[in-house]
Amino acid sequence: MDIKLKVKELIAEGYVEGELQVDPLWYIIWEPEEIEQFNSEYQFSKYAPEFIGFGESGSNELLAVNDKGEVFTIPAIGMESQYAEKIASSIDELKQYMEKTI
Template identity: 40%
Template sequence: MPSIPNEYINYVRTKGAFEGLTRDETEPGYVALWPLEELTKNNADIEIEMYAPGFVAFGGNGGGEVLAFDATGAVFMLPLIGMESKYATRIAEDFKELTTRFEI
């Protein structure tokens, strides 16, 4: 499983686990970041290593998809039902780019 990028760790430590919308109808629309202490359990619960190896989830969109990093730190959406790496949709180059879309 890839490691969680430092940008995510620092963001959640300083600003908390963001929950809200993204601007201008950009993906993912709704974001619910997971607190750092829940990452390991949540990833185990959804069995991401089995169904989408190479990804680590860090939140969801409230609509049946998780937000996940790949080994490069790029951000993807993955469906919870029928989860497979081939269904991953890239939505940001990195976490910093994703945060520019948050409606704060």
């Protein structure tokens, strides 16, 4: 899955920041050109290598996908794969829980 393309689609559809109907209850989607930088800064490759981050909750949780395209939250502090919690089977399913930015 091309996460940058999926993120571009989310942003184009108005999903930038807003409420979620599932935990963590708020989302902020990163700009596509920020994905690599933020993944490097959060050290996904070291602490949760099977995930790619694409957003955050505005507090201590990050939004990430695995190689199957499933969506998870994972803690930014104390990041480990074992603490990832699945919140949607796909980004398309996640959109059903997202409020669009006005």
